[in-house]
Amino acid sequence: MYRTMRTARRARCGTDVDCADCPSVRRCWGEKLPQGFGLHVQRQPRLERGTTLFAQGERFEAACIVVAGCLTLRETMPDGTERIAGFRLPGELVGLEGWSRGVHSFTATAACSTTVCRLKWPQRVSGSAALLERLLRKTAGQLDSAAKPWAGLPAIERVAAFIEDFARRMRVSDASLLLPMTRAEIGSHLGLAEETVVRALAQLQRSGRLEVKGRSVTLQSPPHRSAAFAAS
């Protein structure tokens, strides 16, 4: 059984990939899949930093799963201001929100070199109950996480919560991580000014809660092994 796992090669771009053969299957679907399970996706060419996967207002075609890297979700408000709606990390779904409206409500651009797989979106979605169930479970998990708990917290706690959430979703093992986004982007996401994020990080460092050097962050208290997002 493990033999096939071991010989699995990194999927090639643009090709049809059977998730059961992909080394990332555990991260994407929460478990290994039996051979021939039938979950197929299309590995997309690598997105270099700054390139966009889809843009706000574009017609919804298919959802994607992030395999590696990080996507930034940007939304332009009616008044022209832009805000960062969120980030998507490996194993997370992106773009499904556009399904019900028919168009994407935000732009997804690569925050760093990023790889995604495109879900096959059959005309008769109802055909594939297995895919639907997994997608639903995943979406429910992301919905759970979307209820941002940092609504009324002071800036320092908001930034701390963001870093901890990010670390958990990255499944960092050694408590150190590299942020793919700028301070200004973190601020836009949290509703804080860039300078406030800088000062909050400095304060967190002074109080010993984490170690910051540029974009690399080391958590002092090890990340919770909460399964909240793990299998979602």
Add this chain to the structure above:
Amino acid sequence: MYRTMRTARRARCGTDVDCADCPSVRRCWGEKLPQGFGLHVQRQPRLERGTTLFAQGERFEAACIVVAGCLTLRETMPDGTERIAGFRLPGELVGLEGWSRGVHSFTATAACSTTVCRLKWPQRVSGSAALLERLLRKTAGQLDSAAKPWAGLPAIERVAAFIEDFARRMRVSDASLLLPMTRAEIGSHLGLAEETVVRALAQLQRSGRLEVKGRSVTLQSPPHRSAAFAAS
């Protein structure tokens, strides 16, 4: 065809209901369903104001759809403070977030007299692709709305956005609505102090954007008829 719609009676509590026969089918599922479509739910006894549908930490059993009224979602944080994670209005799903984790991550209590239907949650979820597809679409829509745009806005705009969002989700026709929650609850949800909500509402009234009298609010600019949440 319409004959059956017209004679449809209000579903009785605790009984199995075929959504195709329910007058609320359009609000719940976005469209009329053909007779015998097979979407069945269980109408629950009416929840009086203050009673809870499920509590944070309880095992996930099934998701529900709100038919009438309003549910308040409360979350107790690790440090003991409580915050309002959101509200659920007629036609919206509640509780599905708990599916992936196995337990509910918040408590759902009735903000006013509220009726819900419990979705049948078969052991073999994969059996019913039609239900799954509808749930997925609905969940995707709520996920889209969950990306709350009032992160960095000033208090007045946050309150205005909340009221407008609420009105849209309530599908108010004559631009007037009755808020089922207190100012403090709105504040908890938006990350503002109760007094700030009061002052923001007063300011919005002064600037003519809406009319407030206690819990009844009248919008001056008619609500957008955006379909964002309509069919979700």
Add this chain to the structure above:
DNA sequence: CGTAGTATTGACTATCTTCAATGCCAGTGG
């Protein structure tokens, strides 16, 4: 080495929270 993008720091100001007091209203019991 110069440039562009990003990060940091300080000073000042606007906004929001907190605290405290008061008003309003519905329900309750004498």
Add this chain to the structure above:
DNA sequence: CCACTGGCATTGAAGATAGTCAATACTACG
């Protein structure tokens, strides 16, 4: 009927927090 109570809403004043503006430092990259 009416005082009393509790929950919610409102208002003012003072203080804390975060935003804004402006200057400077850092870093990767051509």
